[in-house]
Amino acid sequence: MNGKQGTAKFAEAALPTLSVVIFLMAWEVFVRWRGIAPIFLPAPSSISFYLWRMIADGTMEYHLGVTLLRIFAGFFIAAATGIALGLLMGMSRIVARVADVWIAALYPLPKISLIPLLIIWLGTGEAYRIVISAITAFFPIVISTYSGIRQADQGLMKAAKDLGANTRQIQLKVVIPAAMPSILSGLQLGMGVTIILIVAAEMIGGSSQSGMGYLLINSGQVMETEKVFASLVVLAVMGAVIIKLQQWGDRKIAPWVAHDDR
Amino acid sequence: MDVVVEDVTQIWGGERTQVVALDRFSHRFPSDRFSCLLGPSGCGKSTLVQIVGGLEQATSGRVRIQDPQKGDSQRPLGADSVMVWQNLNLFPWRNVIDNVAFGLEMRGVARNERYERANVLLGSVGLRGFERHLPGQLSGGMRQRVALARALIMERPILLMDEPFAALDAQTKIVMQEELLRIFDQTHKTVVFVTHAIEEAILLGDEVIVMTARPGRIKEVIPVNLPRPRSLEMINTLEFGALFDRAFHLIREEVTAAMAQQAEMVAGH
Numbered sequence: 365m366n367g368k369q370g371t372a373k374f375a376e377a378a379l380p381t382l383s384v385v386i387f388l389m390a391w392e393v394f395v396r397w398r399g400i401a402p403i404f405l406p407a408p409s410s411i412s413f414y415l416w417r418m419i420a421d422g423t424m425e426y427h428l429g430v431t432l433l434r435i436f437a438g439f440f441i442a443a444a445t446g447i448a449l450g451l452l453m454g455m456s457r458i459v460a461r462v463a464d465v466w467i468a469a470l471y472p473l474p475k476i477s478l479i480p481l482l483i484i485w486l487g488t489g490e491a492y493r494i495v496i497s498a499i500t501a502f503f504p505i506v507i508s509t510y511s512g513i514r515q516a517d518q519g520l521m522k523a524a525k526d527l528g529a530n531t532r533q534i535q536l537k538v539v540i541p542a543a544m545p546s547i548l549s550g551l552q553l554g555m556g557v558t559i560i561l562i563v564a565a566e567m568i569g570g571s572s573q574s575g576m577g578y579l580l581i582n583s584g585q586v587m588e589t590e591k592v593f594a595s596l597v598v599l600a601v602m603g604a605v606i607i608k609l610q611q612w613g614d615r616k617i618a619p620w621v622a623h624d625d626r
Numbered sequence: 627m628d629v630v631v632e633d634v635t636q637i638w639g640g641e642r643t644q645v646v647a648l649d650r651f652s653h654r655f656p657s658d659r660f661s662c663l664l665g666p667s668g669c670g671k672s673t674l675v676q677i678v679g680g681l682e683q684a685t686s687g688r689v690r691i692q693d694p695q696k697g698d699s700q701r702p703l704g705a706d707s708v709m710v711w712q713n714l715n716l717f718p719w720r721n722v723i724d725n726v727a728f729g730l731e732m733r734g735v736a737r738n739e740r741y742e743r744a745n746v747l748l749g750s751v752g753l754r755g756f757e758r759h760l761p762g763q764l765s766g767g768m769r770q771r772v773a774l775a776r777a778l779i780m781e782r783p784i785l786l787m788d789e790p791f792a793a794l795d796a797q798t799k800i801v802m803q804e805e806l807l808r809i810f811d812q813t814h815k816t817v818v819f820v821t822h823a824i825e826e827a828i829l830l831g832d833e834v835i836v837m838t839a840r841p842g843r844i845k846e847v848i849p850v851n852l853p854r855p856r857s858l859e860m861i862n863t864l865e866f867g868a869l870f871d872r873a874f875h876l877i878r879e880e881v882t883a884a885m886a887q888q889a890e891m892v893a894g895h
Contacts, residue, residue, distance in 0.1 A: 522681050523715035526708060527729035527780065537732075541719045620718045620760050 406590040415594035423579075424598055431562060431576040432602070434490070438497030439558045443551060446502045450509025450547070455535065460510070467507065475500035475561065479568060497561035501554035508553070512546025513539055545621045548614045555610060559603060576602075627691055627706050627783040627816050629655040629678055634687030636673050646841035647673045650687065653835060653844060657694050657783075660810055660817040662831035664824065664877060666884035670842030671820045672712065675786045678818065680704025691784070707784035708777040712792060714769055716761040716776070723748065723757040726775045747775040751805065767798035771805075778809065787819045791826065800858065803830060807856050824873045828866060829856060836876045839883040846876055 388408045394400075395407040402410060418424040453460040479496060486492040516539045524538045566577025576599050583591035614621075636648040647670040655661045663671040676682040678689050680703030691701040708729075716725050723744050724731075730740035748754055751771040761769055770790060777785065791799045807830065810817060821827050827834045834848040850869060852860055860866050 517715075519711065519713060519715045520717060522676075523709070523711060523717075524728070524732075526679060526681055526704065527732060527776070529728075529732040533732055538717065541717070544719070618719065620762055622762070 403587050403589050406593060411590050411593045411597070414588075414590040415597060418591065418594055424594075427574060427576050427579045427595075428598060428602065430574045431566065434493055434497070434562045434566075434575065435555075435558055435606075438494045438562060439501055439555055441494065441498040442501035442505055442554050442558065445498075446505030446550070446554065447509050447547060450506045450513065451540075453506075453510045454513030454539070454543070463506075467503065471503045471507070475557075476564060479565065493562060493565040496565050497558045500561045501558045504553035504557065505547075505550045508546045508550025509543065512543030512550075515546070516542035544618050548618055552607075552610055552614070555606060559606070563599065627701075628657050628694055629707075629784060629816060629818065630688075630690040630692060631655070631674070631678065632688045632690070634674065634677060634684045634689065636670060636677065636682070637685045648677075648684075649841035649843050651842060651844065652687075653847070655816060655818055657816050658814045659832045660819065660830055662827035662834045663818065663820045663837060664822065664827045664834050664873065665837030665842065666822065666839050666877065666881040668840050668884055668887065669837045669880070670840065671837055672788050674842070675709070675788050675818055675820055678703070678784075679707045679709050679786050681709070706782050707786050708780045708782045710773050710777045710785070710787045710790045712788045712790065714761075714773045716769060716772055718761050721758050721760055722753060722764070722772050725761065725772055726779055728776060729780045743779055744775070747779050751775045766794055767802065770794060770798075770802060774802075774806075774809075778813075783815055785815045785817045787817065789820050789822065792822070799826075804858065806830065811855050824870055824877065825861065828852075828869045828873065829858070829861065834869075834873055836873060837880070839880045840887060845880065848873055848876075 392407050392409060395405055406414075415424075449459075449463060453463050475496060478499065479492075482492045482496055486495060520538050520542060521534055524534050529537065562575070563577040563580070566575035567581045576595055579595045580592060580599075583589070583595060631651055631653050633650045633652055634648055635646070635650055638645045638647055651670075651674060663674065665671050673682060677684045689703060691703065691706050693701070717728065720728070723741060726747060727735075727740040727744040730743065731737075735743075745754075745757070748757060751774060753768060753771055753775070756764065756768065761772065764772070773790070791802050794802060803826065810830075819827070819830060828850055831850050834850060836845045836848065837843065838845045848869065852863075852865060852869075
């Protein structure tokens, strides 16, 4: 009985990894057997080789580092301003009224469409990249912060008042913690779009010559498809790591929220 | 503390859809007595209790809190009463001891002192060892006890309880009722206890105020002269049975009326 259970559990855990391995093996075989030119679809083995080389000579480290720096700069600005405005809107009806109009007008605009304008204003340097990503991430953060405060459980606020809390105490000790799950989910969204916008900005407007986006588009232009794939792999891993870190952070900040097991 | 409710009326809603939750409700809840508000759903009993607690504003009428020894001195609503809510309203981000000590923290009591007092209360409701747990990790009955401890730590003379045991399973309910009786015997607070369970109202209360369906008025006040300390065995006595009968007949037609109201509401949409 135990043997069977053990085997079943092992199989369940191993299955995802196994499926990836089988997929890669099939890919390798397919490319070699059909003699497909590496320009179109390189084999996993040669992608790994190029990836390894880029890591070894510091290329990957450099570009990844630059991209990460930009991501965190943009995200931090968006988070600080978004949360601040969201809190302000929650505490002042006038601010909420005024800001709401602007948010409603600008949120539906695909922020990528602002790129040409920002390039005119800010050139193609760091400023434009960080601004475009901060602007995009700002919206989900401010909206979910405000919404979290608006939707704070009235019952909890009444209970706090009943127990002697004054207005300031209710705001600080009840409303903000109650809004925390919403704020954190807004930050998750914000991080997601920051990553997208930074990589996109690195691809468009090439004065940077650095970052994962640049790596992608440059490798593509010179038809070094192995490097394109290698960059994609690194981006995917980077994204996954950031998401996991954020989820871990969320659990630390808001341990009372029920999370799905991943 | 006496709680004197005078002609309290509560009207919800705007121009078109007015709902009269309470209609000139008047009653004097005597000091050190356990009063039960018994009525069907929607009869305004929760609203009344919140008005008494200073957490809702009555449309008209007055509530006065009087210290019987000091004559007719008026006290502000809310300062002398504390609520135990129907859905508990525990702060989910705070652990048990921080929930219980919340009121003291708001008052500015130092941490050591408020934790000390919270520990005493947790001991008395049997939650020793769970101080650092989050409410989400506790069972319904345990959360109920946290809510009770959070209210009792305030040491206010009036205890307002809004169907606190409604969501508990039958056995936990019995345990909590016995606990409440014990606490009442020890502390002699003025208790206003809202329930829709007839048996509970008679078991716990010195008087049962039967309310009508909406708009909520007093249908009848049934004095309960069973001796204290109460015990569950009293449920089987003839006297209890007679009281139950009386309450049941009073409330039965109100429950039917309330159900009809709800059917109307559903049909109207």
